[in-house]
Amino acid sequence: MANYQPYDKRHRDLQEDVRPANSRLFILCSKQATEEMFQKEFERYGGIEDIWVVKDKRSNENKGVTYIKYGKTSEAALAMEEMNGKSLDGDPKPLKVMIASSKREGSIRDPKEDEKNLRLFVIVPKSYSRDDLRKEFEEFGDIDSVSLVTDKYSGANKGFGYVRFHRAYHAALAFEGCDPSFKPKYADPKPQKERDQDVMFDPREVYPGYQSGYRDSGRESRGGSRYDSDRGGRYEDRSYRRDNMRDMRGVGDSMQGMKRGHSEMMDDFGGNMGGGGGFSVSSGPLDILERYPSTGSTRLHITAPIGLSQGYLTRLFSIIPGLEYCDLNEATGQAFARYTSPQCASYARDKLHGFEYPIGSPLVVRCADEQQRPPDLRSLGQSSMGFDSYAGYGGGKAQGNDMFRRAALILENAGINPDRVLGGQQASQDTERVGYCPIPLPPPKKMLPDDTPVAKRLFIVCQPSGTPEKILRDAFCRMGNLIDVYLLPARNYGYAKYATIESAMKAIELLHGQNIGGNRLKVIEAEPTRKDFDNEPYKKQRT
DNA sequence: CGACGGGACGC
DNA sequence: CGACGGGACGC
Numbered sequence: 001m002a003n004y005q006p007y008d009k010r011h012r013d014l015q016e017d018v019r020p021a022n023s024r025l026f027i028l029c030s031k032q033a034t035e036e037m038f039q040k041e042f043e044r045y046g047g048i049e050d051i052w053v054v055k056d057k058r059s060n061e062n063k064g065v066t067y068i069k070y071g072k073t074s075e076a077a078l079a080m081e082e083m084n085g086k087s088l089d090g091d092p093k094p095l096k097v098m099i100a101s102s103k104r105e106g107s108i109r110d111p112k113e114d115e116k117n118l119r120l121f122v123i124v125p126k127s128y129s130r131d132d133l134r135k136e137f138e139e140f141g142d143i144d145s146v147s148l149v150t151d152k153y154s155g156a157n158k159g160f161g162y163v164r165f166h167r168a169y170h171a172a173l174a175f176e177g178c179d180p181s182f183k184p185k186y187a188d189p190k191p192q193k194e195r196d197q198d199v200m201f202d203p204r205e206v207y208p209g210y211q212s213g214y215r216d217s218g219r220e221s222r223g224g225s226r227y228d229s230d231r232g233g234r235y236e237d238r239s240y241r242r243d244n245m246r247d248m249r250g251v252g253d254s255m256q257g258m259k260r261g262h263s264e265m266m267d268d269f270g271g272n273m274g275g276g277g278g279f280s281v282s283s284g285p286l287d288i289l290e291r292y293p294s295t296g297s298t299r300l301h302i303t304a305p306i307g308l309s310q311g312y313l314t315r316l317f318s319i320i321p322g323l324e325y326c327d328l329n330e331a332t333g334q335a336f337a338r339y340t341s342p343q344c345a346s347y348a349r350d351k352l353h354g355f356e357y358p359i360g361s362p363l364v365v366r367c368a369d370e371q372q373r374p375p376d377l378r379s380l381g382q383s384s385m386g387f388d389s390y391a392g393y394g395g396g397k398a399q400g401n402d403m404f405r406r407a408a409l410i411l412e413n414a415g416i417n418p419d420r421v422l423g424g425q426q427a428s429q430d431t432e433r434v435g436y437c438p439i440p441l442p443p444p445k446k447m448l449p450d451d452t453p454v455a456k457r458l459f460i461v462c463q464p465s466g467t468p469e470k471i472l473r474d475a476f477c478r479m480g481n482l483i484d485v486y487l488l489p490a491r492n493y494g495y496a497k498y499a500t501i502e503s504a505m506k507a508i509e510l511l512h513g514q515n516i517g518g519n520r521l522k523v524i525e526a527e528p529t530r531k532d533f534d535n536e537p538y539k540k541q542r543t
Numbered sequence: 544c545g546a547c548g549g550g551a552c553g554c
Numbered sequence: 555c556g557a558c559g560g561g562a563c564g565c
Contacts, residue, residue, distance in 0.1 A: 026546065028546095029544090030544090052548060052549085054548075063546090064545090065544095065547085067546085067548095096544070098545090101546075123561065149564090150564070152564040152565085160563090190563055457558095459558090489560070493557070495558070522555095522556085
């Protein structure tokens, strides 16, 4: 019984999954391959933790199977993509390189082999649209498709969805680098029907851009203009309209603003939209925009009122032709938009600057200076080490201070001393202004993974109503070492979890009693959970 | 072509 | 005042 080991140890080994997920390779190779050969060819992709060339226990014969464990998921994914089909030096047999299944899953041969490396399961806010989800993940690479799970009858977003990439490496970058609130997991392959797989199919599966009565794009675009495939069918799309209705909460009279916006644009485009006939050939919008005087910049910087949603702002700016993207940081109210031509951008600026949306809250729209352009997250994500995604939604220091100065200017114009209202609290070097909070806060810090041990838990109450979790996350992550912050469903109280006591105490110090997004926050140390009591019945309770 | 070793002494 | 969240693909 040389192989004996205690039951619990064996049991644990079988239960244990590879961590991080998908960081171990399973390689089919010739029986001549040695550990040194693998070391030489595979170490360039990252930190190898273990190489195991499998040998028969009795005969010690090489079985032509090797496992390589990397420290990171993305390292394993890149090694697989690069080395699959290649040969080791002086060995003719090409390698077959796959992501290893966990020991528990065993050696079941899966027809959808790479399925499990390409698709992520993510938790999303219930207000999210597919576009919102896509925008959050396309910085990591080429997205094949995104989907949200909705209630069959009500159509309500159930709060989770899927993102499928074309490349395992890109999926891995997203898995490692996306905002931790998405709680990304590699999706289990979708359960498949046994029969009729080839006959009964959902056209949206094969054509992610497919809309009823609208089918010209086939696959969604691979990194080009992200609206191309979706746009045409939008107004027919039930779920999209629903998302916008949801987003109306907290935006007040924005529907009126919306109507005003549409009619103004139609007038400018010769009024031929209103009659239901579309654009005429001779005086369409593109003709007008071609001649429009521009500053030469295709990008706009927008300051929007807090509470305005990503979906609403995008819809507003998409009224002007040529919108490539419109990205709003909902927490700070700062947005950037890009148009296909500088004429379009300048036209949008002129028409939408000062536009009250909702009424009483003018947008500030300016051409974005190319020099102030934030770093290109896409290229950062694709460079092997640049996982610089922040929980804090961009919204840099310059923007925050800029917004503060603008607020001061508006107050001054209204005959009010800005120092009296704003308390003279200028942003310093270590802090920045944010749209939702009257005091400057430290810059955003990266959140920590969901399974990080909690050092301190805080209890949060938002009076009078709940504060959007995006705003809470933006505020609480700024103390550093934030693991999670959430409110209980349909409640105005919740919890924040920190990995260090110092960060948690800083949160109490800075945020307790503070006005955040229009709510008064109470932030105190949380009592131990009921579960903690249950699990530690022998410990004396402290008062 | 296709799947799981070796290490190790801890409160 | 207010105390413990949500998770698998419209069948």
